[in-house]
Amino acid sequence: GIQVEQSPPDLILQEGANSTLRCNFSDSVNNLQWFHQNPWGQLINLFYIPSGTKQNGRLSATTVATERYSLLYISSSQTTDSGVYFCAVEQYGGATNKLIFGTGTLLAVQP
């Protein structure tokens, strides 16, 4: 099956710094989503982005489907950005929104 790899596995930032998280996938996809799991365990959908670029406030994401990767940018990081960021995909041809998750990037933003 499709493999999803995220990097880096861990990241420590000072408040105000910028960061880029990467998601590589091993096969074509028609569905890619980014999630944030906060320190209380809640999962929030950040982006549905099978291709192209989207922005939401200080966060933006870009997926280059032909090269099988996606990037999540966090600008001017805040302590509330701390948590785990997951990338999840559905292999091309699927139509049930069944997601395969990466193992995540653990982000700690220090004041």
Add this chain to the structure above:
Amino acid sequence: NAGVTQTPKFRVLKTGQSMTLLCAQDMNHEYMYWYRQDPGMGLRLIHYSVGEGTTAKGEVPDGYNVSRLKKQNFLLGLESAAPSQTSVYFCASSDSSWQPQHFGDGTRLSIL
């Protein structure tokens, strides 16, 4: 605006006991999913449903059963709990195939 609600939030079981986890969504979504999350890992799909009365297996279905008798509810059952099923269980829903998934707050389940 409740979204996806999971019941209970915490539960401790003894090996061999049975229980049912309830997921309810008020967004009129067609698709619903059950995942489990183990330490240091991403989420793995247990079962899913693409509409009322339908269910299908995900990546790790063994030891679990599901039912979707009503569109808004998706039940996950453990017939005979095992310590390997100790995990955090998440329910999610989406409007259709290519739409964002929205998650409940999770159920932390411990099997002794």
